Amino acid sequence: MAPSPEAVRLARRLRELRESQRLTQKDVSRALSADTRVAVATISSWESQSNPKLPPEERLRSYALLFATPSMPERLPREQDLSGSERETFTKLHRELVTLRDDVRHQQADSPSGNGSYTFDFESGRITIICPEAPKDGRSPLADENNPNHTRLYKYADLDALIEMWGHVRASNPELRVRHRLPSEVSADHLSGHLVVLGGTAWNQLTGRLLRVLNELPIKQLSVDDLADGEIFRSRDGREYRPVWEELKDVKPDEAPSKAKLEEIQAQDAWDGRTPRELIEDVALLARLRNPFNRSRTITICSGVYSRGVLGAVRALTDDAVRERNEAYLASRFPSGTFGLLLRVPVVNGEAVTPDMEISENRFYEWSPDEEDE
Template sequence: MSGDDRAQTALARRLRELRNSRWPDLRITQAQLRQAFEVSLALISSWESTRAAKIPPPHRLEKYATFFATRRSIVNGHARVLPLTDLTPDELDEQRELFAELTRLRREALRAQLSGEDSEPSSGRDIYRDNPWRFPDGEPITIICSQLPEDQRTTIPYPSPDGLDYIELYKHSDLDSLFELHGHLRAANPRSLVTLRAPEDLRSDDFTAHLVLLGGIDNSEVTTSLRERIQLPVRKVPDRDGELGPYFEVHEGGDTPARHHPRHTGSGADIRLLEDVAFFYRGVNPDNVERTLTICNGMYARGVYGVVRALTDERFRDRNAAYLRERFGDATSYSILTRVLIVGRAVVTPDWTRDYVRLHEWSQPPPGD
């Protein structure tokens, strides 16, 4: 085994050693770690694999260090990660030492992994391999994009199809998001047909592809039907009298749903958006269980753009995609309600590894789980 190979597997071997041998009289199972870390069993197993090891992010290693810093992490067979404030001074010292060790091993594993990748010809890499926007070769993809209301379409240049300079894309809203996502889908899926549709133009075959609902498509009869059939706990509420503009509402079984509003400054003609709220959902297409349904929505157009960029921006897409895999594992459907910061005219790509950015998360486990 080469030095690079040893470095890539050292972290996985150490994580397995902690689970099996940390306390000689108490063997921890992967199922208990799954319970404590709130991740999938497959993910725990991948972190311990010496054949195809996945490298955990720092916040997961911090949980490992905290868990194995004290035997109080196990009570009557129940596994938990104690808050750092509950640890004794000796346990805190142990936690810091373990975290430092695991961080070092992670750094060495990443260095070895990057070294191995750099030795490959760039043409042989698949940079989209683990991205949620990558689908199996040849499977069709349909983007259903939001549409400008009829009264707004009459104000744009050449609104009639009979005009000499008519441009069909003018009828879509969220053009920034559409331009960004369409290009990414074409690049990530070069052997798939990527079709753009407005709700009024949908055809029968469009419903059985990988569906992407993009933008403020809530008022469309077609897309409203799709949302009702998947029964999400999050819904977009339009502006109402007495309310501070539109908002997302989260229902989790309580009497009072949580509300998440965008943030503004100023008023009237001088109002400016400081922070939007956006929604990302991935699940099974209700019209074809072998295809997916994805929703990218926001209170405003820049929220839609931000949630699209979360998985297309080359500086954040791999990190956010890794977070989705680690957080939701093999869930059949999941969603994130996220903040999208606006600085001047610029939309800041949300980093889902930051707790502050994520407003709400939800997932549905696979059948029988």
């Protein structure tokens, strides 16, 4: 898809500024990397005429500082160190670049299906993906720090969802710092940035804490007696949303594993007594709210009754097959950018199928704080 004229104008202007002082992209990269590194590839993406990426607003301020002086400075100057004429040039150039950027943002808002990646395209700030910790009994021996082949990721649950989310967020925010942490590793510094929380309350205690803090979200996740390996969802009106199982016909009851074995492999729900079952439909929670620890940042919750629901929530906004349609639906349905959705996640041959939000049957429950205010 061709870029918008607004995006091309900003990209062309950034390139013109660089070439006006006969600088290479590497020169600009070095000058802008005083505090946080900016890769040459990032500079190139901002100048691209075919697929321009939108720079964060604070980077445009750095551009204005850099090109406010008549010659290339050894390092990015501070505004207070500029002369009177240089400060005037800086103010004018900064205003011009911000206006060009605002034009791009307005165009994107008017055409939500243009790029198809808005929910995880952040303006600024650090991004932390919080992933649940796998139960110790179910971990690989390589999760042990004393093992010479120790691999830290073996401590993580919902790895499918983490890898999918990690790659997408990194690609959408090449200039921002993206980290992944276990709940036990989360600090106050992490909580003050953008948060993406994966997984249910059983394996991710932080999710449960945040759901208690985020009282505005009318969706709760809770344990029930008839499910041992997952937690269902309950909306404020009392309705419950549960997975769908189907009885398997080709497995003999006497082949049933012991209860201890089922507990060990987290598969108790796959047997109804001595009857084996197949999961054919999970439930996913996808929610975007203001971060309760820093209202200028966001928190995104991707959860499920089981891990396939978690992956379905993530892939709703990362899967190329449906991402643009889902982003367009969210932009139209929830213009404030704050929402909560419970989605149907079909499971076919053990694989989660990405929910298409345009299909009404895939949307179990929808919530927006704007509608509560009406």
